[in-house]
Amino acid sequence: MRSYIGKKKYSGDLSLGKVIKSIMGLGPSHLSYLLRRMSISEKTLLKRIGFSKIESISQLVLKHSVLSDLRKYRRKILLFQRKIGTYRGIRMRQGLPRNGQRTRSNAGTPRRHASKYLF
Numbered sequence: 358m359r360s361y362i363g364k365k366k367y368s369g370d371l372s373l374g375k376v377i378k379s380i381m382g383l384g385p386s387h388l389s390y391l392l393r394r395m396s397i398s399e400k401t402l403l404k405r406i407g408f409s410k411i412e413s414i415s416q417l418v419l420k421h422s423v424l425s426d427l428r429k430y431r432r433k434i435l436l437f438q439r440k441i442g443t444y445r446g447i448r449m450r451q452g453l454p455r456n457g458q459r460t461r462s463n464a465g466t467p468r469r470h471a472s473k474y475l476f
């Protein structure tokens with residue numbers, strides 16, 4: 358039996374905890390909140406949960422900003438940083454590490470690729 362949670366199809370052999378953790382945007386705190394609200398154990402298999410409970414879990418998951426919403430938001434932020442010319446945006450455009458990592462002894466591959474595309 359396959360179940361839909363958050364617009365994605367999952368096998369009935371998976372535990373509810375694994376399924377919810379695999380959804381982008383839902384971490385351990387959201388997992389415990391959802392499970393407490395539904396009074397279900399984390400190790401319960403999807404095939405052991407009724408259709409109505411799965412439907413209500415799916416509704417709760419969709420209330421949070423997950424999956425494509427987060428991807429769109431991240432993409433929008435990255436494009437904005439490139440556009441206004443922040444340090445992170447410039448490093449991103451050059452293909453170099455942008456969070457303070459060193460490039461003297463690491464990041465050889467990005468540096469080789471970046472030398473071709475200097476702006």
